[in-house]
Amino acid sequence: MSNAHQDKKIEKILILGLDNSGKTSILLTLQKEVNLLSFYSLKPTHGINIVTIEDENANTKYSIWEFGGQKQYREDYLKNLQRYTQEATKIIYVIDVQDINRYDLALDYFKSIFELLDLKKDNIQLSIFLHKFDPHLENNEEFSYKKISSRLLNKISAIIPPGYSYSIFKTTIYTVFQKTLLESV
Ligand SMILES: Nc1nc2c(ncn2[C@@H]2O[C@H](COP(=O)(O)OP(=O)(O)OP(=O)(O)O)[C@@H](O)[C@H]2O)c(=O)[nH]1
Numbered sequence: 001m002s003n004a005h006q007d008k009k010i011e012k013i014l015i016l017g018l019d020n021s022g023k024t025s026i027l028l029t030l031q032k033e034v035n036l037l038s039f040y041s042l043k044p045t046h047g048i049n050i051v052t053i054e055d056e057n058a059n060t061k062y063s064i065w066e067f068g069g070q071k072q073y074r075e076d077y078l079k080n081l082q083r084y085t086q087e088a089t090k091i092i093y094v095i096d097v098q099d100i101n102r103y104d105l106a107l108d109y110f111k112s113i114f115e116l117l118d119l120k121k122d123n124i125q126l127s128i129f130l131h132k133f134d135p136h137l138e139n140n141e142e143f144s145y146k147k148i149s150s151r152l153l154n155k156i157s158a159i160i161p162p163g164y165s166y167s168i169f170k171t172t173i174y175t176v177f178q179k180t181l182l183e184s185v
């Protein structure tokens, strides 16, 4: 029997963000879920949900840890954060871009996480997903680069110490479906 399975590199990725920001949905898209109904019937995640995804081509196994974002859980994680980040290679922080009223809460949670971690020392990459950036928002003034910069981007960069590199992505479950449609033509 081949031992290729054991040779796979394991990457531990943590996904954090407020409740309802779209973390489980992002996990589903990573698992190549294409049935829209699966996204509509989602329930809040209780505690931590760990999913393993294998990438045959990259010979890598991803262990993805979703941290259910409801308030009672958030407080708990912050008490034990160092334990969870052990051996993590990447943190994805998800912000629901459509939930403008909760931007400040999302930024507060981000700040609390960041203050407890030494990402540079632990060699953890950071990505921020501005999620639910659905196609119809692209031409909406409320979500223009200027508005997003003053409400989110500038505040994010003020939280992150200078010299620490991170990536910010606009994400939405809908482009996955658009892509699927195009590819199948
Ligand atoms: N418009 C839109 N809705 C989305 C998108 N992604 C997820 N949703 C919806 O947002 C809701 C919450 O999604 P979840 O993935 O369960 O959110 P979560 O961050 O896992 O929530 P917790 O587990 O409670 O922390 C669901 O009704 C999804 O269908 C998106 O890209 N666009």
Ligand SMILES: [Mg+2]
Pocket: 023, 024, 025, 043, 044, 045, 066, 068, 069
């Ligand atoms: Mg969830």
